[in-house]
Amino acid sequence: MKLGRSLLMKGLSLLFVVIVTLFLMNLILGATGFSDRMLTALVNDQVRIQRQTLSQTIQDPVELQRIVDQLEETLIQAYGLDKPWPMRLPQMIWRVMSFDLGHAKTAQTFRGSTLIKDLIMERLPKTVLLITTSVAISAILGLTIGTKIATKPGSRLDRFFSNYSAFSYAIPTWWTGIVFILIFAQTLRILPANGMYSTPPPTVPVARFLDLLWHAILPISTLVLALSGSWIYLTRTMVLNTAQQDFVNVARAKGLPENLVMRRYIIRVAAPPILTNVILGLASSLAGAILTETVFGWPGMGLLYWNAIVTVDEGLIIALTFIYTVIYVVARMILEILYVILDPRVRY
Amino acid sequence: MGFNARDAVSEFWASHISKLGVALLVGLFAISIYVFASYPLDFGTRYWNSPQHWADYPKAVPPAWTQTFTSQKKPIHTTLVSENPTIRTTGIRSIEFDINFDFRYDDFPQFTSFSISELTHWDDPPIVYVSLVRPDGREVENLLEIAIPFPSADAEPPFTKYVNVPFRTYLPGSPVVHHAVSSFLRKEFDMALTPSEIGRTGPEQFIFGAPDDDGEFTTVLKGSYTLKVRFETFHQDDTVDSIKFVVGGKVFGIMGTDILGRDLAVGLLFGFPVALFIGLLTSTLTTVVGSVLGIMSGYMGGKTDNLIQRVSDVMNNLPQLPILIFLVFLLGQNIWNIILVLVIFGWSGLTILVRSMVLQAKEEQFIEASVAVGANSRWIMARHIFPQVAPFVFTQMIFYTPSAILAEAALSFLGLGDPSLPTWGQILERGFQTGAIFLGYWWWIIPPGLLIVVTALCFVFIAQGLEPVVNPRLRRMR
Numbered sequence: 001m002k003l004g005r006s007l008l009m010k011g012l013s014l015l016f017v018v019i020v021t022l023f024l025m026n027l028i029l030g031a032t033g034f035s036d037r038m039l040t041a042l043v044n045d046q047v048r049i050q051r052q053t054l055s056q057t058i059q060d061p062v063e064l065q066r067i068v069d070q071l072e073e074t075l076i077q078a079y080g081l082d083k084p085w086p087m088r089l090p091q092m093i094w095r096v097m098s099f100d101l102g103h104a105k106t107a108q109t110f111r112g113s114t115l116i117k118d119l120i121m122e123r124l125p126k127t128v129l130l131i132t133t134s135v136a137i138s139a140i141l142g143l144t145i146g147t148k149i150a151t152k153p154g155s156r157l158d159r160f161f162s163n164y165s166a167f168s169y170a171i172p173t174w175w176t177g178i179v180f181i182l183i184f185a186q187t188l189r190i191l192p193a194n195g196m197y198s199t200p201p202p203t204v205p206v207a208r209f210l211d212l213l214w215h216a217i218l219p220i221s222t223l224v225l226a227l228s229g230s231w232i233y234l235t236r237t238m239v240l241n242t243a244q245q246d247f248v249n250v251a252r253a254k255g256l257p258e259n260l261v262m263r264r265y266i267i268r269v270a271a272p273p274i275l276t277n278v279i280l281g282l283a284s285s286l287a288g289a290i291l292t293e294t295v296f297g298w299p300g301m302g303l304l305y306w307n308a309i310v311t312v313d314e315g316l317i318i319a320l321t322f323i324y325t326v327i328y329v330v331a332r333m334i335l336e337i338l339y340v341i342l343d344p345r346v347r348y
Numbered sequence: 349m350g351f352n353a354r355d356a357v358s359e360f361w362a363s364h365i366s367k368l369g370v371a372l373l374v375g376l377f378a379i380s381i382y383v384f385a386s387y388p389l390d391f392g393t394r395y396w397n398s399p400q401h402w403a404d405y406p407k408a409v410p411p412a413w414t415q416t417f418t419s420q421k422k423p424i425h426t427t428l429v430s431e432n433p434t435i436r437t438t439g440i441r442s443i444e445f446d447i448n449f450d451f452r453y454d455d456f457p458q459f460t461s462f463s464i465s466e467l468t469h470w471d472d473p474p475i476v477y478v479s480l481v482r483p484d485g486r487e488v489e490n491l492l493e494i495a496i497p498f499p500s501a502d503a504e505p506p507f508t509k510y511v512n513v514p515f516r517t518y519l520p521g522s523p524v525v526h527h528a529v530s531s532f533l534r535k536e537f538d539m540a541l542t543p544s545e546i547g548r549t550g551p552e553q554f555i556f557g558a559p560d561d562d563g564e565f566t567t568v569l570k571g572s573y574t575l576k577v578r579f580e581t582f583h584q585d586d587t588v589d590s591i592k593f594v595v596g597g598k599v600f601g602i603m604g605t606d607i608l609g610r611d612l613a614v615g616l617l618f619g620f621p622v623a624l625f626i627g628l629l630t631s632t633l634t635t636v637v638g639s640v641l642g643i644m645s646g647y648m649g650g651k652t653d654n655l656i657q658r659v660s661d662v663m664n665n666l667p668q669l670p671i672l673i674f675l676v677f678l679l680g681q682n683i684w685n686i687i688l689v690l691v692i693f694g695w696s697g698l699t700i701l702v703r704s705m706v707l708q709a710k711e712e713q714f715i716e717a718s719v720a721v722g723a724n725s726r727w728i729m730a731r732h733i734f735p736q737v738a739p740f741v742f743t744q745m746i747f748y749t750p751s752a753i754l755a756e757a758a759l760s761f762l763g764l765g766d767p768s769l770p771t772w773g774q775i776l777e778r779g780f781q782t783g784a785i786f787l788g789y790w791w792w793i794i795p796p797g798l799l800i801v802v803t804a805l806c807f808v809f810i811a812q813g814l815e816p817v818v819n820p821r822l823r824r825m826r
Contacts, residue, residue, distance in 0.1 A: 017665040025674065032678050166812060170804035172754055174761050175776065175797035181785050182793065193785075280697065287669035291758055295780070305673060309763050317677055324670035332665065 030085035127300030134223035142231020168229020177295035366813025372806035405609030425597030466589030483571025630752035638695035642702025663696035750804035
């Protein structure tokens with residue numbers, strides 16, 4: 001019972017975050033006049049299209065103009081442009097939530113649609129693929145290496161990985177990517193520097209998958225290099241902290257085998273705090289992915305972000321900021337559930 | 349949580365990492381102070397982003413020290429200035445400049461340019477003739493013939509021109525030069541090359557080269573050259589202050605140049621104080637806000653606590669970079685906006701941590717005693733609570749500095765940096781957008797990134813050195 005309640009509370013507070021973000025985003029959009037501009041552009045777009053279709057049936061220019069004006073009036077009312085922006089807030093919030101933000105300026109989907117909604121839906125899986133793969137690899141590396149070096153604190157290996165994590169924190173992800181391209185794609189010419197598939201992409205599914213792997217090596221290595229440092233360091237520190245507790249000494253004194261002590265007495269206890277820190281590091285993973293996509297031309301939402309900045313595409317930036325907030329919150333929720341599973345104290 | 353300052357310092361100083369961090373920090377500050385003292389504050393707008401300022405610099409060439417690894421010596425950038433004309437009064441009055449220079453490299457110059465500064469004339473403007481005498485005794489006659497534009501009809505003599513901005517001719521792009529080289533080749537080597545053919549290949553190889561057996565100009569004619577400049581004047585009081593001849597190098601300085609000819613060493617140096625400024629200001633503000641709110645939240649409890657915790661919970665649950673992009677995009681690309689947004693979205697994590705420390709600290713007896721004797725809460729928070737969390741807060745401040753620098757660099761890399769203030773991130777962004785990676789311009793890409801890394805590492809090292817001081821449990825682990 002208590003488990004359900006604590007998860008529900010977490011879920012509600014994260015939902016609250018999304019709502020507050022949405023509200024604040026729209027407040028800023030309204031106050032800076034962006035929402036006016038965006039909606040006006042939407043209205044003008046529709047009026048232009050309607051005028052084109054109408055001009056084929058209505059020959060009289062005066063009549064045409066009258067109907068178009070009438071249409072524009074209705075649209076302005078429908079979009080609430082006749083009212084001041086605070087009155088439009090609920091409508092605007094709904095618009096952002098449903099990605100009903102019109103067309104992107106230059107970006108388009110594979111099929112040629114420029115609708116922001118279509119764009120986000122097409123790019124979302126590609127970003128999720130990149131992030132989850134990299135985080136999974138970093139987690140595995142962190143947990144194995146971290147626990148290993150924690151057994152021999154102060155050893156050469158331990159010092160190496162301490163320095164490694166310091167570097168991993170200090171090196172900008174995107175610069176690592178650039179250096180990788182310079183080394184592996186430009187100088188050695190053994191890995192592709194750009195995109196997700198070769199052009200043209202292979203048609204056989206197996207070849208297509210291998211091509212994807214081939215293109216993913218550099219972006220994923222870049223992200224793993226950036227993320228694994230903190231995973232390793234955190235695991236090491238938490239394991240080391242737990243290993244100094246009395247109950248671990250007792251377990252050892254009882255003569256339990258070392259790997260059993262490690263698994264059941266140390267890692268089991270150290271896992272929740274490790275996870276807490278992972279939750280705190282989630283934002284930087286997301287940021288790293290945005291930049292990595294930009295460097296490697298990985299056609300996910302991060303690259304779309306960059307495209308939106310370069311082409312000054314407000315609608316796209318709003319949509320992306322919102323979807324990233326949602327992704328972040330969803331990822332946090334998953335980690336919270338994991339946390340509850342790992343830490344029995346939360347349950348009882 | 350007993351804390352002894354002298355012990356803390358010796359504990360901190362005991363580790364090599366702290367020493368390295370402090371040494372780096374001293375270096376960073378020394379360079380920043382030097383730059384701050386010697387650069388104008390509007391360096392970004394006045395020099396860095398003004399293409400005119402970099403016109404006479406070679407474009408996208410590697411640093412000069414790369415020469416030490418090759419036997420083929422590429423020309424080093426040379427700027428020749430002459431301020432001592434000889435005035436000839438026999439026949440037509442003329443002002444003449446001679447510039448002697450050595451050219452002994454294995455490659456041709458990237459370009460050549462000729463500039464005139466501070467010309468004063470009383471009658472019609474003088475006509476300028478430029479010739480080049482080569483080491484083989486041949487002369488490229490009338491390499492340049494410049495007709496100085498006439499002054500406007502209502503102006504009164506003396507006419508003084510080109511005081512701030514010199515009158516500049518870029519030789520590879522000048523049709524006059526193409527014609528002069530064409531006739532030079534016909535006369536001296538009996539070769540027929542049209543001016544437009546010369547325009548396509550560039551005139552440098554013909555001006556500075558000698559033909560081989562196949563008539564190809566691939567070898568450089570090494571030796572001393574003389575540039576002869578003659579201003580034929582129409583009034584006896586006409587003067588020319590100085591002329592400049594630039595032999596564009598194929599290597600430049602200690603850091604090379606970018607595609608606009610900007611001296612990367614100059615831009616990279618300017619990045620030092622900017623990075624420190626952004627990093628330290630942001631981290632200081634963030635820790636001040638974070639710890640004040642954390643102490644208030646923890647000590648005062650009740651409604652204040654609830655409000656602060658709710659807000660910081662929301663803040664802490666936001667993905668930083670997307671929000672940063674959104675806000676800087678809307679508010680404008682300005683360094684103050686960037687710092688403001690970084691502070692607004694940076695304090696929450698610290699507040700939560702400080703609050704939990706304060707909750708423990710306020711249970712201590714001497715605080716109860718203070719309350720009992722009637723001290724007010726502000727005094728207790730400042731005098732009793734703050735000193736207990738101060739070491740931790742200080743470490744967090746050091747630790748937050750690199751993340752502020754990295755966040756600014758990331759924003760700059762996405763094209764959202766402050767255009768009036770060149771930073772390492774922006775230099776990298778320009779390089780990346782110009783395709784420097786694919787063109788192999790490594791000197792444009794590697795150094796700015798390395799500087800970001802070194803600066804960030806400096807603070808990480810210091811924070812790592814401070815960690816065992818603040819958290820004594822870690823002491824046993826080293």
